[in-house]
Amino acid sequence: MNATPAADWTEDLALIRDAARQAGEIALGFFGNAPEVWWKNEGRSPVSAADFAANDRLQNLLLKARPHYGWLSEETDDDAARLDVETLFVVDPIDGTRAFINGEKTWCVSVAVVHRGSPVAGVLYAPALAEEFYAAAQTPAYKNGVVISVSSEKPGSVRQIAVAEDMLGRFSSEFRATLNRIRHVPSLAYRLAMVADGRIDGTVVKRNSHDWDLAAADLILERAGGRLVDLDASRLIYNRREVQHEILCGGAEHVLDSLVRGLRAG
Structure with missing residues (x-):
């Protein structure tokens, strides 16, 4: 990360944690109550009344x-104008809107503070699961107040990976034999949180993810001992003019390089 080492972002972390909790409780009031839904991006992406209500609370606070x-x-x-500031909030009021609409609990409020292109404070609040993940640039990663870390390598064990079926086919048959593909989790931020707390070893992110899907989870994963990288094995830069990203891999160190190499060769 490129954050200034001497900076203390804990006050910003406290601010965004409180805001995420408030937004999450607003969203939770809509959950399971058939909120109004619209479609954007030529009908490919749903957005609900809960997304807008949570976004308004976050922006105001x-x-x-x-x-x-x-x-x-x-x-x-x-x-x-965001391109002219050193520091900004990067927000997804409900990451995993499809899950939210379908009554699945794996959705979260994602809020990050990004400074000079790097996330320096981040929170993922999943109110339907009563889970909160958070970190700042100089703190450990936490889940509900307990320090978390990515998985450790266990020789001979099968790696638990979140990857789309069409991406799985890009890996060699030998490498696929070492993987167990987990059930799809619609929220990208929550999938990265699962890597951060060691429930799974890694995930592959298809192209066209956005800054708001990634920034908070990226920092939490890093502070838990993992990384989110592109296929050049480079860390992401946020708050560029274009906020979309190409194929990415997130994971513990013991699996990350294999994921990157496998996709580059596929």
């Missing part, structure tokens, strides 16, 4: 507290 910060959210029209 966070920009009131830090009016000099920029803003990037999935549910707010992009403003190029």
Whole structure:
């Protein structure tokens, strides 16, 4: 990460944790109650009344507290002014809207503070699961107040990987034999949190993910001992003009290089 080592982001972390909890409780009020749903991106992506309500709460709370910060959210029209600030909030009010609409609990509020292109504070709040993941640039990663870490290598064991069926086919048959593909989790941020707390070893992210899907989870994964990288094995840079990303891999060190090499060769 490129954050200034001397910076203390714990106050910002406390701020975004409180905001995420408030937004999560608002979203939870809609959960299971058939909120109104619209479709965007030519009908490919759903957005619900809960997304907009949670987004409004986050924007009001966070920009009131830090009016000099920029803003990037999935549910707010992009403003190029964010490119002129060093620090901004990067927000997905409900990551996993499809799961939310379908009554699945694996959705979360994702909020990050990004400074000079790197996340320096991040929180993922999953109210339907009563789970909160969070970290700052100089803290461990936590889940519900307990320090978490990625999985350790166990020689001969099968690696637990979240990967789409069409991406799995890019790996060699020998490598696929060492993997167990887990059931699909619609929330990308939550999948990365599962890697951070060691429930799974890694995940492959298909192209066209966005800053708001990734920033908070990226930091949490890093502080838990893992990494999120592109196929050049490079860390991500946030708050660029284009906020979409190509194929990515996130994981514990014992599996990450194999995932990257396998996809590059496929």
